[in-house]
């Protein structure tokens with residue numbers, strides 16, 4: 001059997017999405033038999049920088065010339081490019097301060113060396129290249145990563161639900177933290193797939209999976225303002241994982 005040749009790469013990120021794969025310890029031997037991991041710097045010491053790839057999985061936001069070089073190289077070698085995780089898809093944590101001047105941020109970290117740091121405001125992969133498929137999450141759910149790999153073996157891609165976390169919350173019969181406990185929960189806006197992990201243990205959804213397909217942002221903001229949250233608190237929570245909400249969006 002010809003094993004699909006794939007890449008797993010990381011740009012500006014915490015590497016948590018790549019760890020999602022490496023943490024699948026029981027499945028890894030079988031995955032190594034089924035796929036040729038030709039380029040996976042976090043998982044192997046020798047990597048092929050030139051070969052053609054069936055699929056590249058890319059984690060992380062693009063925030064340096066080096067990131068861009070890796071991304072363009074992988075895109076040019078790959079039949080499919082899959083963005084894996086919230087940083088790759090929306091900018092994520094890396095982009096949470098994009099509303100502040102870049103120099104101000106680099107000075108806070110690097111002091112007098114700030115000007116020497118070659119960096120620009122972190123952005124999603126789709127700002128630079130075509131992204132063929134998205135695996136959301138911070139980090140992604142293991143079962144969704146496995147679904148993508150299993151589907152690729154059959155020449156397809158899975159369909160992930162586009163409905164919001166609230167739907168999973170209702171399915172689990174959780175107490176609604178937004179309505180019944182007046183907490184700043186982003187569940188109505190956020191893409192499901194985590195089985196409402198946080199509200200299930202009484203923690204409000206912080207939005208780590210990025211926007212649901214038809215997120216009614218304006219209605220959520222109206223509701224939160226009505227409940228007494230300040231615009232500043234709401235914006236700060238919204239920006240944590242996805243910096244570019246359209247606050248006027250209604251569906």
Ligand code: SF4
Pocket residue numbers: 165166167169170174175176177178179185186187188196199204205
């Ligand atoms: S707790 Fe949050 S995610 Fe759950 S139903 Fe309420 S608003 Fe939605």
Ligand code: SF4
Pocket residue numbers: 165190191194195196197198199204205206207208209210
């Ligand atoms: S409930 Fe919200 S914050 Fe928690 S894992 Fe799901 S999407 Fe992320």
